[in-house]
Amino acid sequence: MPVVFFIMLRFRTLLYNSTFFLCCFLAFILLFESRIQIPAWLQVVGRMHPLLLHFPITLLVLYGLAVLFFPRPPSPNAKLPDWTDDVLLAGAFTATLTALMGILLSQEEGYEAEMIFWHKWTGVATAFLSFGWYSFRSALMAKVLPARLFSGVAVVLMLATGHLGGNLTHGESFLISPLLPANETESVALDEALVFAHVVQPILEEKCVSCHNTNKAKGELIMTTAELLQKGGKNGTPWDTTQADLGLLLRRVHLAPDDKKHMPPKGKTQLTAEEIQVLESWIRRGASFMSKVVEFPAQDPLFIFASNRLQSGGAAETFDFAAASDKTIRELTTNYRVITPLSANSPGLTVNFFNAASFKSSDLTELSPIKEQIVVLDASFMPLQDSDLATISQFSNLRKLVLNFTGITGKALNDLTKLSKLRELSLTGNTIQSTDIQKLKEISSLQRLYLWNTAISPEDFVKIRNEMKNVTFESGFRSDTVVLQLNPPLIETKEQIIKGESQIRLKHQIAGTVIRYTVDGTQPDSLSSLVYKNGIQIKENTRLIARAFKPGWYGSGSVERTYYRTTSKPDSVQLLTKPGQQYAGQAGKVLIDGVKSDRDFKNGKWVGFREEPLSAMFYFQKPISARQVSLSMLQNIGSSIFPPVRLEVWGGMEAGKLKLLGSKKLPIPAEKDPRNEDLLYEFSFTAQPLKYIKVIAVPLAKLPPWHSSKGEPGWVFMDEILIN
Incomplete structure (x- = not known):
């Protein structure tokens, strides 16, 4: 026993001294936080903050509850069991270590300054308070009321710190969100639903906004509104239809889940395959914020997803027919004929056809066992015959019929008059005449008719619309209620x-x-x-x-x-001043590689200066005739990258006899100016021969008072010199 007691005593002493050292180190970090650059290996330590933070919460809350509720004997010298001291010491040690890791983690980008401020300082207060709690525990325990009051304050502080951390990681009001009223899906008719507002944005809010909001903007990307999403982050807009993979958003989504750049991060709720298809379809068609769901083809994954998710805009329609058996539906479903329920628990069925090469008229007649249950039929692009309309007319409960680009001529449209419940008919891309449309007057239930790319003239279309005033027509003419928008080039x-x-x-x-x-x-x-x-x-x-x-x-x-x-590329470059250690840009070679970098200033394709001006000399083996020098630079306000306060361009035939070709004094950006953008500064002068060009960019000496790092020096970043 004495040996065990001695070992425990030495261990407590070691743990106490370690906690004291960590408190001192934490204080040092706080004092010089703005001047310290965190190396990569310490960033790894900082990212362990979420792994450790549960220990101090559990240990300190456990000790606090023991003080609050542990029965006190009548003796004034009564104290808690010895094991509680070990719990408090372990809690103080892990709280201090967790706070230190949090400080390191907070140096990374993507966190709103105000929310980081409160979480940081409540965490720091918890660390110092817990160490003082252990150091003066005996004095505190001498009086019951002060001990319990101090414990209550410590527990509340710990819970507040955890709550603020949860808001940072999972979004605002994460802790109490189950008690708040649920955000119900907006009830909207499918015909009126907007692709972004009613389909795309709900996906982003559920899977992406917790990391991309005004409090926590990973990569400086905020996805809470259409305007902020279009603005993009430090790497630009999340999509690019000119790229094969459609840009950064889908590129990150398709990365392996273990990849650190995968979105959403591992451990968070992932996008489903259907949601990824929705985002891809929206982006591929131009990422319009005003397009409607009905403008997408019925077989498009986005349209199918929206049809299944959006409410009908009122009470769900009830049907007076029985549901078909699951066995029958399975037998009739093939690779090219997909049969699905209209909605959950509905007897109505939707039928979609695919692969025109394999389609036969018998594919329609085979549906007779479920002819009463078919409510929606889409045979777009299938090679139909006019005689096939007689078969379709047997589906007496059809509400929506899509026959786009099927090759029918309109001679047999009178067969469709048997569909007494038909509300929506699409005949886009067929050789339909205005006289053929007259036959559809007998369908009193018809509400919407699509006639895009038909043989009907604008004049005839106006006459038809006047005769069938209860029907909404859509054909692409200016008199239509709906006109589609082209995708961008x-x-x-x-x-x-x-x-x-x-x-x-x-x-x-x-x-x-x-x-x-x-x-x-x-x-x-x-x-x-x-x-x-x-x-x-x-x-x-x-x-x-x-x-x-x-x-x-x-x-x-x-x-x-x-x-x-650019018409002239320097043969070599020399940096005359020393750049930031991690932003050396291959000793300045990126300035003449002829490649425009993206806005990720950490990708090694930029040179960055802070402590002294950027000064670079560019050499040509043979003289060139130049009339203009342009400098490609970067602004990233959140990362303290500002425009230079002064730019100078010098040139000449001898390195020691350069003359000033141009200079600029640049204003300091205001708080509301663009946060992240490419900059280009042009210097034009009289055409002259040059063998040497020297560039000087002076960084901002002190960041403005509104900046989170006010008073600290700013950075200047450049990625290319362009000479004409």
């Missing part, structure tokens, strides 16, 4: 730095579309803007904006990209 030229006579190339998937563009920063219109033909030749740094137009369609949203032109 695709930019095929991905390299942003254009060398010599290279051209920018655009395309659009829809035939007959006219692409118009501007290079002056204005939005293209359908009348006066330049028309794209066979490439765009640029002669200077250019911001290209393009839109697509076609008669009968709304003009597309705009797509834009900045292109940089």
